Amino acid sequence: MKTVLITGANGLLGQKLVQLYDQQDGISVIATGKGENRNASGRYTYTQMDVTSKEDVSHVVSKYQPDVIINTAAMTHVDQCELDPETCWTLNVTAVENLIGACEASGSFLIQLSTDFIFDGESGPYVEDDLPNPLSKYAESKLASERLLESSNVKHAIVRTMLVYGIVHDMSRSNIILWVKKSLEEKKLIKVVNDQWRTPTLAEDLAKGCALIAEKRAEGVWHISGKDLLTPYDMAIATADFFNLDKSFIEKADGSIFTQPAKRPAKTGFILDKAKRELGYEPVSFKEGLAILKSQLAHV
Template sequence: MTVTSNADSSKKRFLITGSNGLLGQKLVELLVQDSSIHTIATARGENRLPFKDHYAYLPMDITDPEQIEEVIAATKPDVIIHTAAMTNVDQCELEKDGCWKQNVNAVEFLVSACKKHHVFLVHVSTDFIFDGKAGPYTEEAEPNPVSFYGWSKYAAEKIVIHSDIQWAIARTVLVYGIAHDMSRSNIILWVKKSLEEGKNIKVVTDQFRTPTLAEDLAQGCFLIADQKAEGIFNISGKELYTPYQMAIMTADYFGLDKSLITSTDASSFTQPAKRPPRTGFDLTKSEKILGYKPHTFQEGIAILAKQIGV
């Protein structure tokens, strides 16, 4: 494998998995602004980032251990930030084998390569490892997943924790944001589009989350990677809201008709995967150790509005 890179050997070398995804794109955008870092973006297939300068791109399928070994041996990263995963909760429930390959086996392969090449691993995890009975959670809370997706992410965490590599886990909650060529929407864009089209929407009041701006999650992952801070860190928004509250705040921001929004509960939806009712994170540790400071949800809506040109 030839790595087309004129990277200065004195630079820190950060490799991103899943660089075509929302978090992956935000991380590459953030890292290329730092001249002390050489950024290596990887994802399955073609590079979908809208810009091509100041980083190297290599295709890497995280379910292929030989390809992982080849890329890591060639690029020699100091840190891997592992963002790639199957995150569609219902899809994971219906396609368990695919979910396990992407969320668990892939982590085994990455841990093995990190051990061989002495790489610090930042693994991105989720609030769905919890049952949602006692949120917001600290890093020390006991996991108890209620969905197959949650179990796959908990299994991946255990692989990382029990490995003998240098590692960190960045847990996050309900990530929202906008990126290039993205297939999935988020609550802000969904509410905005629905209300603009005059559609009535039902939004739940019996689930609680600390919604996370994608840029904040990228910043949190960078802070961990840059400091090589070991252990588990909660990286999310700070405010606990129901999706209904988020929808009302979105309607207010864009001056849309709130009467189209009806409150309901989770029992009115038939979804393959169960959701934890009350998660959210306590950020005390991340604020103190990393200096992590997330935006408010209101600020997040404004950032998103600016990005879509509103």
């Protein structure tokens, strides 16, 4: 593996992948995004590319001939996808069609990011070959992109993940931990769901998981997440404890009190045995993830 092209390089996972690969000798990193570069400076090459444009994707992939493409570009706001299914489909499915076409010409290995939301949450945590049953437009689009890849001739891997948390270089994006921390520091009462379960994923762990798959060209479906099964309420309490903030401002809430356009699966979570056994993947605990975030915040 010599050249890695990353789509959605301005996003959380995209930035972590750029950082990870930029530190490695012998690897040329092509970071791509629709807008201006928001990554820290480095040795990588940044070029604008719109994944929804077949011509754009074909031109950039043809120019750089990457050995591996990691597609982190997507429309991930679940409720927004429900309200605007056309844009959701364009970003999450048509874009993958474009990448498949480019990879057929270049021979690139394609890693596609997917989601725990393809499952209905009735029998989590899940292994890779459990049957999907999407509950939302977002989930339907991500499952459709999986099916596209599986029916193509492109060498590929599908990486399902969930509830990714971390800090981007320019602090332009929030996440549940930063939201809880900021709210409690401002002494705001927050209601946090206690009837949905996930295995929250540190962005650095997800980047490492993708890199392990890329290095081995490990085809197929992979579940890459954190290892602790938690509710958002559990995460909020752990965040308050870790940063020595007042937990009395955190109130348990039933998911049904929130009016959200898209339905969420109740209990997902991933069983990571396959990734641990075949890739050597080992995520940090949620508490260790909080410590990593704290150290990063100290340098912002």
